[in-house]
Amino acid sequence: MAQFEKANSVYEWLDQRLALTKLTKVLMTEYWIPKNINFLWAMGVVLMTMFKILLISGIFLLMYYKPDTKLAFDSVNYTIMQEVWFGWLWRHMHGVAASVVFLVIYIHMFTGIYYGSYKRGREMIWLSGMLLFVTFSAEAFSGYMLPWGQMSYWAAQVITNLFGGIPFIGDELVIWIRGNFYVADATLTRFFMLHVLLLPLVIMGIIGLHFYSLRIPHVNNQEGEEIDFDAEAEKFKAGRKAEAKVIPFWPVFISKDLFVLGVFMIFYFYLVFYHYNFAMDPINFDPANPMKTPPHIYPEWYFLWSYEVLRGFFFDVGPLSAMDIGLMAFGIANVIFFLMPWLDRSPVVAPAHKRGPFFIWFWVLLVDMIVLTIWGKLPPTGINAWIGFFASITFLGLLLVALPMITKQEAKRAGGAA
């Protein structure tokens, strides 16, 4: 049983009961991060800040938003944008952060892939991160529906319809998801619930898991070097700070992160004030109209690559219809990155530029996903359909075939050298 003596200060009183000193050490001053890192390692803090902005701006928006198909559009575009004190600012911040957060997520993901930070004990970091990607996607999709503009409605129509492609239960599933035979008031209200309650709760839980999963294997470094964290931490604590290969989260790591965050916030607020249309599509400022299909229906930019994989297969093959092939490919595209630690068959943890063929594979993947993203927005006609098709095939080939082959070869070479 703990000993409680008379405390001489509020801090001491709290420390006796909450172990503040120890907690600060565990979470901050003795949480060790490798020293050999670059600014890409600051994306976690940037993401956390973006999530906080989304949460706080979301709370303010929630006070005036009305989840009703008759009221939603005006509650956003009139009440919030025009009547509420600084409502326009909260909405712009929320809308732009929702878009920009995906840019940072993609940078974060590609950093992980480039430096091999998904293997050798770091599998759970990668998996929890991928779970965050999926829940963020669901959060973004449900949020996009709320202003009840034209694209809110039609994107909801098209995306919920996709579930109809699931064998046997498809049709019933679509109705179950929509809460009606078509996208309607019930759909809006349940996606509102998902957006403001269930998904944020799940996301916060997974963020906790993601942070926790870093504790045992530790953060990777620029060279993929295996570091004895205990020994290096001792060096640092002994004052041999220059020699130690690790730094504490507070204040050394965070001081760099805050600088990166500051630069990022300049970029972010520039977008909020002067360049927001990319994140707040003008077409969504037309109220939802089920009788009027927009000439082009497309998702937000961060979903375009997987959307293009869905559209890429535009012709029937034997008994399989184009729609079914596309759906299967789309399904694969959405889960394939979860398997990254196992598709990569090599034990080598090193930056891509030290891994030969993997280096080439990395850039081909990046370029292919950018091509998919761009062609995901273009009208799928003529040559565009074929570019989409080849980019989709390339995407699946890169992950399902090329990656295991390249890394198996690498594993052989590494085994031979050892």
Add this chain to the structure above:
Amino acid sequence: MRELKILGVVILFTLITYWGVEPFAHSQMHAHHEPATFKYEDITPLGKKGNPQRGAEIFANAGCTGCHSVKSQNLPAPMDPVAASASYGVNPPDLSDAGALYDPKYLAAVIKNPAHAMKLDHKFNENRPFPMPNFYGVGGDLDQEVADIVAYLQSIAPKEVEPKEAFVNACGRCHDMKYDNWYVIGPKPKMDTELEEAQFNLKHAEYQENLKKYLGTNPPDLSMYIRSRGHEYIRDFIEDPQKILHGTAMPRVGLTEEATEKVVTYMENVGDRKKEKRESLGPLVLLYFIIFALLAYAWKQKVWRDVH
């Protein structure tokens, strides 16, 4: 240096993606059209100098006031908006500001052959005549008489027209602007009883119904059009709707460039009411984060000095 190289790569790929999904994709999705010039070159000028006094006489004798009001000259509307829409499909415009808002060449053309000047020949013909008849003159030289009427309208027009006035006259008899309390039958007054409210709504519904019969569809509320279409698109659309939306029921209204800008200004005042606030707050927030980043950099340098 390595960090700057990495930053350069990140920025490069971000910009390529941005370029692809925004400017490039939009250029592929939307057909290109020529920007508005407001020259109305398809209309041949009359080449006559109008006389406003004679114009006033012709205006009084030609029956214009049978349908149009000229409130600035104490000529009231013969019917209320709903009754007018029942007769003509849409409430005819008041002509007090016409000389200031509309291009004189266009005004002449619209007097002589309204459907043609409005580019609505695909909707109106001998079997379905346009509600306003062509003007065939009161006995003298037709072109001279038309020039006189235009001169008269210009002589009574105010020097300055408010942005809202321009919108109400040119657009507001077909389009609601509910975020500024403007409806096709006029502004919604403060209501004391539910009955009054219901009566107003009934009148609005009746007008909308007549408008729908006339145009085939109800023109949209324009409250958020400045955000959904943008300044340039609206400008080009007003100058010649057919050019951008072929076959639309919306007439070419013949606004001058200046009056068009006024309409867009009004739409901006309503749909993007916080623009000024946004533009004045922006630099302050950016400045805050520039200072934040500089201080953070100084702190980082201080902290990292020991660990290098």
